[in-house]
Amino acid sequence: MNRICPNFCKVELFFSLLKSNLHTTGPQQAWAKSDLPKTFLTFNKKIYPPQEIGEEPRPAFVCHQKTNIKYSPEKLWYVASLVRGMTVDEAVKQLSFVNKKGAVFVKEAILEAQKLAVTEHNVEFKSNLWIAESFSGKGMVIKGIRRHARGRIGEVRYQYSHYFVRLEEGKPPEDYYKRNPLTPQQQLDKWLESMRKRKITNSY
Amino acid sequence: MANSILTKISPLWKLPSSTLIQPSRSTTSKHFNPKYKKHRAQKYLKIDLPDMNEDESKLTPEKMRQKMKERGLMPPRPWMERPFYISATGGVFEGYVPPEGDGKASLVSTTRAKQTVQLLEKKSKSMMAIRKIKSYEEDFDSKEFCQEAQNIYIKAHESLANNDKYALRKYVTEKAYPEFRHNSFLKTIRWKFLDSLEPPRVVHARCTDIISKENIFAQVTVRFHTRQQLAVYDRFGRLIHGSEIVAKDVLEYIVFEKHLSNLYGTWRVHDKIIPDWAPPKDPSKLTRLKPEPEPVSVVVEEEVEQPAIADK
Numbered sequence: 001m002n003r004i005c006p007n008f009c010k011v012e013l014f015f016s017l018l019k020s021n022l023h024t025t026g027p028q029q030a031w032a033k034s035d036l037p038k039t040f041l042t043f044n045k046k047i048y049p050p051q052e053i054g055e056e057p058r059p060a061f062v063c064h065q066k067t068n069i070k071y072s073p074e075k076l077w078y079v080a081s082l083v084r085g086m087t088v089d090e091a092v093k094q095l096s097f098v099n100k101k102g103a104v105f106v107k108e109a110i111l112e113a114q115k116l117a118v119t120e121h122n123v124e125f126k127s128n129l130w131i132a133e134s135f136s137g138k139g140m141v142i143k144g145i146r147r148h149a150r151g152r153i154g155e156v157r158y159q160y161s162h163y164f165v166r167l168e169e170g171k172p173p174e175d176y177y178k179r180n181p182l183t184p185q186q187q188l189d190k191w192l193e194s195m196r197k198r199k200i201t202n203s204y
Numbered sequence: 205m206a207n208s209i210l211t212k213i214s215p216l217w218k219l220p221s222s223t224l225i226q227p228s229r230s231t232t233s234k235h236f237n238p239k240y241k242k243h244r245a246q247k248y249l250k251i252d253l254p255d256m257n258e259d260e261s262k263l264t265p266e267k268m269r270q271k272m273k274e275r276g277l278m279p280p281r282p283w284m285e286r287p288f289y290i291s292a293t294g295g296v297f298e299g300y301v302p303p304e305g306d307g308k309a310s311l312v313s314t315t316r317a318k319q320t321v322q323l324l325e326k327k328s329k330s331m332m333a334i335r336k337i338k339s340y341e342e343d344f345d346s347k348e349f350c351q352e353a354q355n356i357y358i359k360a361h362e363s364l365a366n367n368d369k370y371a372l373r374k375y376v377t378e379k380a381y382p383e384f385r386h387n388s389f390l391k392t393i394r395w396k397f398l399d400s401l402e403p404p405r406v407v408h409a410r411c412t413d414i415i416s417k418e419n420i421f422a423q424v425t426v427r428f429h430t431r432q433q434l435a436v437y438d439r440f441g442r443l444i445h446g447s448e449i450v451a452k453d454v455l456e457y458i459v460f461e462k463h464l465s466n467l468y469g470t471w472r473v474h475d476k477i478i479p480d481w482a483p484p485k486d487p488s489k490l491t492r493l494k495p496e497p498e499p500v501s502v503v504v505e506e507e508v509e510q511p512a513i514a515d516k
Contacts, residue, residue, distance in 0.1 A: 046439070047390060047391075047392060047439055048440050048441040049392075049441050050392050050435070050441045051437075051441040051442060053449075057440070058441055058442060060439075060440050066257075067256070067257075068256035068257065069256075069257070070255070070256075118492070121439070122439075122440070122444070122490055124490075124492055125493065126493075142251070142253060144248065144249055145248075145249050146247050146249065147246075147247045147248075148247075158251075158253055160256065
């Protein structure tokens with residue numbers, strides 16, 4: 001990430017007068033703590049107990065994040081939800097037709113994660129991955145100002161967001177969002193069953 | 205408050221005429237005349253938003269310098285130091301050459317016979333070295349040392365399997381430490397020492413002084429013929445090497461080192477001698493796609509005709 005100055009615009013910008021005269025930016029020091037999200041990446045370091053002989057091999061996974069994207073986390077969420085439960089190839093194909101700024105970042109993150117999975121996490125085939133988790137998070141917010149009538153001022157929020165993705169080895173679930181839990185025949189059967197279960201009150 | 209509920213409810217907003225005459229606006233907070241667009245923009249104070257994902261490696265040195273000047277940063281101090289560790293040597297001196305077919309071949313083969321003769325010649329040097337070690341360590345006995353060496357060997361491997369970095373430092377020199385830990389990150393190692401097929405024995409010993417005459421290091425090579433079990437699992441618990449049910453015969457030549465001049469020096473595992481005739485390693489259980497070869501760019505040398513220089 002930007003080692004020179006991740007923090008330098010955290011300071012709220014007040015009036016332009018103040019801004020021009022005061023040195024409000026603190027340079028990022030080598031010993032300063034990074035405020036990037038770090039919990040999600042720790043899952044990459046979790047070691048699972050060895051499996052018994054004959055047990056089904058545990059699917060590999062890789063967690064990846066893209067931090068401080070200049071995009072609203074709320075808008076990014078829509079793109080993130082779109083690719084959830086898709087295979088990697090399908091997601092990349094879909095994202096290249098999404099006419100949103102966030103789609104570029106999400107696509108980049110997925111491709112990076114795919115590369116990581118193959119090089120570092122013992123995944124054999126790069127197409128054999130699906131998107132198990134995909135969500136956005138709130139990054140830093142720079143507050144700007146705007147003028148209102150009658151000498152008032154308003155606050156403008158320039159938001160940054162994080163994107164998190166977890167790729168898992170294997171085939172994606174049939175119906176990730178449970179959109180069609182029942183086939184038409186099953187729906188009919190269910191309806192028939194419920195009809196037959198009706199009871200006339202005060203009867204046996 | 206132009207966007208408040210009141211304005212939205214009021215019938216004025218719902219007048220159909222304006223929408224029919226000109227392209228409609230969905231919001232009421234903007235003036236229909238585009239000339240005010242500039243004025244609206246002036247309401248916002250322009251600020252420079254940082255690009256947090258900027259690739260620093262792609263910046264030109266001039267651009268980098270400009271950026272650091274803007275922020276009042278000093279250029280990083282160059283790292284001109286080179287760390288040295290002086291309580292362990294960086295290699296094996298006059299390493300042991302294991303006889304061919306050791307542990308398997310009969311003693312009668314020609315190469316073996318030649319090597320035994322050579323070994324006898326070299327033995328005198330080892331005797332000298334052992335005498336030197338005895339001058340520093342009075343109760344050094346090569347037979348007792350073999351047992352001690354085996355303990356060190358077992359403890360070193362156990363601490364590696366337990367991922368105990370601090371214990372490993374006690375049994376392994378600074379040279380061998382990275383070699384031990386190499387490729388063991390995020391892996392589970394199950395190692396078991398079953399038994400010795402042959403009692404361990406000292407096959408080689410050497411002493412050297414480094415820098416000054418008194419600064420003496422001793423290296424003793426011990427031959428181990430043992431049975432061991434090894435299984436390595438990756439992060440997800442999947443077996444990637446060896447097996448937990450198969451025991452293997454292992455013939456190893458381990459170099460132990462001690463800093464004799466150091467009062468608190470200890471015998472530690474320093475290196476392993478791998479003979480040329482050692483059987484090839486087992487292939488990895490992990491399979492992966494072969495990476496495509498990088499396209500070879502053929503540079504066509506163009507013959508540049510030298511402009512004829514007119515003689516003067």
